[in-house]
Amino acid sequence: TFTISRQIVENACQLNGIDKSARRDGLQILRDAGRVDVAGDGSVAVLGATTQAVLEATVEIFDDQRPSSDEQAIIDLSERVSGKPMKRAEAEEYISDTHKLVKADATTLVDLSKKTALIDEEGERSNGILFNSHTFRDGKYAEKAHRVLEHLKADERTLLTEVQDKLSRSGAMYEAEVERMLGSDLYKRLVSVGLFDRMEVSNSTESVGYIASPNDFQKYGRPFEEDPIDDAKALIASLTYGQTRSNSVRGRITMPEALIRTLVRGDELAAGAGGIRAIGEDYRELEARQVVETTEQSRGRFTMRLLKKDVGELAL
Template sequence: MDEKTTGSWLIHHTQRLQRVETQRGYERIYKAGKAGILLSAISADKESEISRERVEALAAAANINIVFELPELLRTLKELDVIDESANAVEVLGVTTKSTLTHAAKIFEAANPTDSERAVLEIAEAASTAPIKRSEALEIGDRLRLAAAVAAKAIDDSSDIGFVDSESISAGEQLLFNGNLFRRDNSAKIKRVLDSLGPGEQRALQDATSQLQARGCIEVVEVEKMLGGPLFAKVMAVGLFDLNVVSNSSEETGFVTLPSAFGKYSSSFVDDAFDLAKAFVSSITYGMTKSSSDRGKIELVAALLRTLIRGEPIGPVRAIAEDYKILELKGVVRVAQGSKKGRTGPMMWLLKREVGELALQVLLQGDASEHSLEALPTAAVTRYRGPEENQQRARKKQLKNSPTATNDILRVLRTS
């Protein structure tokens, strides 16, 4: 794997490790991933200086302990020459998502990772191309010269921690896969899935896919209605579609996107390893579809995004100070008082240009660009839950109902 792909898996695995009681055996993955998550949160396209208070707020929002973890992670990033520190501020060099992933990979290598840690990264990468059998995963251990017991534990840990999903297909045999199956060679894989379905399911899935290609992002209830409950549960459990959930104090709303929708230059898994563009698109779509009209109808969202991508602020409007807080917490945008065209009030700047470019690409796939440059919609999104977590929830729900419900899809994805 190249450094960017390695960095993507480090972030992925660290997010899974945060959900278990101990990271024992995978401490180097955890440290490198946490450093990458912190660097993503505090960095921008251009070199910037941010206050200690803001660094701590962004770190806390990223689930980084500001007493025990933050000082060590800042020290590690300083040794890598991507930040500098003073008593009251942290200076961050201009860093993109892709360079953040490269830095995470370098931190991982410098920590002298164990063969077991390398193995769980390799297993996840292999299982993202096509479902692999447990026996094939053991061959990865052989290639890394792991003892049989160590290789077996790496596979068990991968499944137990959530680095990969697993489905039993026979006594003593499993299929291992993960939510990135449809981010690569997507057309061929979708055709295989379609071929495994009945005529009615084929038509429903083709229609839903066409709608997502045309519109970019659709509310989950509409997609579920298109597919019907059983087919919806099946395709969501294997990651054929991405479910993004945004929430605020009054409701939780899901939006569906295609996993390949964010593939701009290479693998969309690398391009949006932190789910930033997905959070951006979902927040904007929430505002476009769910917000009330009393704060102004949104028009020309493409123009809005292009303004931000050029480095210019949008606003000033009151809504900016209240909406899209999740994007502030993830370090995607900055909100501050400013003046424009004789008006003064809250304004917003885009800190990560590539995130805006990816969001624009997805929204321009269809007719989502009928919304406003003058004001952001009333979204007030305060939390975002990404596709991988939602897919794992779907898997758990499905396993309770029918342990073999996805076998047909997983098996057909292994065919040439």
């Protein structure tokens, strides 16, 4: 829990075009949802302000407000373009058909989505590409990704879907496995346009690449700062290494979700076992990022604590 002064709240609302009545109503909704407390002096105490809590509160409040077809259409569109850039004309036709909107309303909604930064557009309006700047680095990458995806053959689309489904379930995959599933040529094309993120886990034995999908982590943006998203991907990469490359002698991970929950609770990992060798070798990047803290308990055997709870929650 942390407290924001009335002046900061008012300044933030002013910068984002939120008038006094909207601010008052919004704070009341958050208060009713148990997410904030508003003091007599106008300061706001934010309860449990983590990335996960922000997303959960947003979903709950949105559903409770009985969203209109227009609002549902905006959410639907932003969800679709987060995974794949779309031509503006195609997007307008999609939300018009799916949500029973007249063409003029569909056009207005796309403009509104751009104005509120839910989506971005690259190119001339008549031939623009809609995309999510959180999952695609910029408009040029979005254009390239759109061209690559549009020209995929049927079998290549199937392979891509298989990899995306697997990434959605596991969070990260061994780079060599992704390349094997897609084939070297398709893999290189997709990585080159930013459809996948590559991370690396290094220890005294080897350096191994892992692949994650930006769409699984950052399509909703980065609510507080840049680091948590990248830290969560690095954590998942290290855990995936422990599942796929480590052996039982140095410490093999068999229940990654339970391991993350242990860390999120604040418990010291491997304390009961007197430490594990792999902890001292596979989490150096995370320690440098100050995501975790490792402690040598005996020669070559380490325990670990999570320093950034938010990162662990994102990784779950």
